[in-house]
Amino acid sequence: MTKPAPRRITIVDVARHAQVSTTAVSKVLRNAYGASPAMRIKVQQAIAELGYRPSAAARGLRGQTYTVGVMLPDMRNLFFADLLDGITAQLSGTDYQVLLAPGCNGEKAEARVMEAMIDRSMDGLVLIAPVSSKARLNTVARSVPTVVVGRHGPSTTYDTVTDDDVIGATLVVEHLADLGHRRIAHIEHQETDPVRLAEMPNAQRANGYREAMRARGLADEIDIASTSYTHEGGYLGTKELLARPARPTAIFAGADVVALGAMEAIAEAGLSVPGDISVTGYDNSALAAFGPISLTSVDQDGRQMGANAARLLVDRIGDRDRRTSHVKLTPSLVIRRTTAAPPAS
Template identity: 35%
Template sequence: MKDIARIAQVSTSTVSLVINNAPNVSPAMRSKIMAVVNDLNYKPSALARSLKVKETRTIGMLVTTSDNPFFAEVVANVERYCNRLNYNLILCNTDDDPRRLEKNIQTLIQKQVDGLLLMCTESHFQANPLNLTLPCVIMDWWPTELNADKILENAEFGGYLATKTLIEHHHQKIGIITGSLKKPLAQNRLKGFKQALTEYNLPLNEKWVIESHFDFNGGIWGMEQLLSQKERPTAVFCCSDTIALGAYQALWRAGLSVPQDMSIIGYDNIALAQYLSPPLTTIHQPKNRLAEMAVDTLLQRIKNADKNYRTLMLEPSLVLRESIAKVR
């Protein structure tokens, strides 16, 4: 900047005003200084600026795994929205390792991120309580209590809506494959399932309630448990699309087909769901809205560090495709 000021024959403060787009500089002076800036190929130091204003315009995001398609799509939406707002995103995958989690947090703190987005994808992950002073927003779920805003989805209504859809197709023998019931969202989707059965006066067969995991293998294992029973359900609510994909695989291995032999409804509406054969009926989660709400909430928290933490709720909706047969 001193070189620019010397060549342009102005003060360094005037150069600073031009580089920071201050309004109180004449067009002629701005043009003169920018010509020198371009000749010298000068690039302002983002690090120096961040130290001065105590803001890096960088957000850290911690996920325990990112191979689940739902969370991969959420991360993509977060990155896209951060880019629109001229923020950078640093993504850290802890790979279900508490030591790696702590290391990643220290790395993000050293990188001077302005805040953290936390998203847990594995129910068996056990993190140590975190003493974080950074502004945080929890997306979907986190295994420990934190002083943070939360963005959740109305999982109980989503479970109710999925089950109600099967009942409206005249199914009365309905099973469910849940994720780990250590996770509140799995518990809430199961509550919604039970609520719909009660509302329509249908019995709950406990043998058809299979606790598994929110992944492909969880769907395979869960459907195999249902198929091994003497009396089988005619329809199954899979509490995630990844579970549904595994269920499709288990049915195919058994020589059965969807929906002729078993009707399936999933949850999440991942992009892959529409390309299955047949396309999967599912409960849609607004992933782009989840991403935008999380980022907006975090930026508000960064600017306003009050203690009134909020819990915001997203409403799921039905996407009807061809994986449910109507019972005569």
């Protein structure tokens, strides 16, 4: 016979155990004015002895659940861990808790995640590189305070945090060109929605690559493999580039995880990095700094991006009507062992 689930401890149980009113318990829980130090000690002791946990649903009915939803496009990309570190560090010392969900790089999956977060009365959302339409994002932001990370383009309904992806791509091309490379190829994330194209970080990086190549007089050498910002995408994109009649001497991968796939394909072809082909990434994730990899990469300061997103979200929760803010960080290039001068002809 199945035992019934244990009854949830309520605020009434805490009040009885502490021999105080439910109003007094509520004041202690909300850290409100009017509860004496002695009262706080009695209530907190009762909470500890009974194992009381406030009901998020009940708190939501009163106005706040103190939960923040963070939607990630891909749980395997280590750069997103840097963003999360920044978000959680900024929220430390507050009552807010972060809950994660994967958006899976698809509009339908993202819609389900965002609806679930709204249905659970989360106080605010941080959406990292969402692929949903701008109209959809605006609809969500009108329902719940929202910060979008990685999408370019201003909005009057949600705040944004971005990296200057054009400058980041320019830093890569200039570094490689200064080393003497001319055949510099790029692996981009293929964008299927022309309406969304201009706002996406992958498109900004590809445009920055093209502009920088033209500025260095290398317009005829522009070469792009369109795959995906994944390990597999880097691998397949590099195999495509290596099959060219004149293979590149350097590959600019649009993300660190892409660069890892590129390096695998290069090794499989019996070539070396950087002896035969230089490789750069983008994100400066923990993998890039890992000694055996030592990947040259663009640092867009994910922790600072996350901290800014959390700060903007808390400000938005506190004042829904304030003017939207749009923060853009300036990246830097971290040079490591995967880039060198091109091999002699």
